[in-house]
Amino acid sequence: MPHIVSKLLVLSLFAVVNTAQALTIFTCEPEWAALSQSLAPEAKVFSATHVYQDPHYIEARPSLISKLAKADIAICSGAGLESGWLPALQKRASNRQVTDGADGMLYLAPFIETIGQHETKFFSTEHVHPEGNPHFHLDPERVSILAEVITQRLQLIDPDSQEQYQQTLIQWKKNWQNSIQSWQQQASQLKGQPVVVQHTSFDYLIDWVGMEVIADLEPAPGVPPTMAHAQSLVEDTRKSQPAAILTNWYQNDRAADWLSGKTGVQHLNLPATVDLKGEINNLERLFDHLLSQLQVAK
Numbered sequence: 502m503p504h505i506v507s508k509l510l511v512l513s514l515f516a517v518v519n520t521a522q523a524l525t526i527f528t529c530e531p532e533w534a535a536l537s538q539s540l541a542p543e544a545k546v547f548s549a550t551h552v553y554q555d556p557h558y559i560e561a562r563p564s565l566i567s568k569l570a571k572a573d574i575a576i577c578s579g580a581g582l583e584s585g586w587l588p589a590l591q592k593r594a595s596n597r598q599v600t601d602g603a604d605g606m607l608y609l610a611p612f613i614e615t616i617g618q619h620e621t622k623f624f625s626t627e628h629v630h631p632e633g634n635p636h637f638h639l640d641p642e643r644v645s646i647l648a649e650v651i652t653q654r655l656q657l658i659d660p661d662s663q664e665q666y667q668q669t670l671i672q673w674k675k676n677w678q679n680s681i682q683s684w685q686q687q688a689s690q691l692k693g694q695p696v697v698v699q700h701t702s703f704d705y706l707i708d709w710v711g712m713e714v715i716a717d718l719e720p721a722p723g724v725p726p727t728m729a730h731a732q733s734l735v736e737d738t739r740k741s742q743p744a745a746i747l748t749n750w751y752q753n754d755r756a757a758d759w760l761s762g763k764t765g766v767q768h769l770n771l772p773a774t775v776d777l778k779g780e781i782n783n784l785e786r787l788f789d790h791l792l793s794q795l796q797v798a799k
């Protein structure tokens with residue numbers, strides 16, 4: 502009897518492997534890896550960057566080239582975020598499926614409205630966000646739109662599994678809407694609170710929650726904090742007593758510590774994206790974590 506059971510088990514395992522044609526998905530940032538994995542649970546998903554890396558600047562290493570060479574689809578933020586390294590990867594990977602304009606190369610920025618486009622006009626060419634702020638994974642509503650965009654693209658390149666992707670999306674959206682409701686409750690208690698930042702990493706979340714950025718430790722977006730600039734923020738920070746000074750895990754946060762020491766305002770070091778190898782390994786957990794940390798700070 503146990504023999505028959507184990508034979509059946511082997512057969513059914515084979516059936517699962519045979520029906521699911523696992524796609525290989527290359528993502529530029531971990532947030533899209535996490536989202537893609539939720540929308541295509543069978544897929545092999547890889548992220549070019551991780552939470553401790555600055556996604557604006559990475560090296561086009563050989564290991565990344567070989568990952569891109571094998572990909573069926575590449576999913577990236579766009580809006581210039583990867584312009585310093587992705588073109589070099591695409592060139593060396595010479596994989597026609599993921600060149601610009603191909604169905605397998607999905608830039609997400611064109612499908613949503615980016616914020617911060619207005620300010621960029623005042624800055625010089627060294628600005629890192631010429632097409633607006635590309636860190637839009639921190640707005641739950643935009644993520645919801647992009648889940649549909651990703652699903653549609655997966656259906657296009659993997660038409661045999663269209664129905665499966667549709668069902669997965671429907672379930673995902675249900676769960677996501679429930680999460681949004683509980684995040685909205687947390688957000689309502691943070692509304693109107695001032696905050697100091699270092700770069701525009703958290704701007705979409707800050708906007709969504711209704712908090713207000715009163716100062717940025719970066720003198721201009723993408724330009725590292727300087728002592729002179731940090732000193733110029735002391736008075737305003739003391740006066741407006743923000744909920745926190747925010748930095749993210751890949752940043753040098755000495756300036757934030759210094760400003761915190763001068764003003765008594767708490768410095769919060771938070772992940773700007775999911776940590777695929779840690780506990781905060783999907784977008785739900787990321788929002789849970791960020792909102793509860795902000796809650797404690799206020």
Ligand SMILES: [Zn+2]
Binds near residue numbers: 629701702
């Ligand atoms: Zn940025």
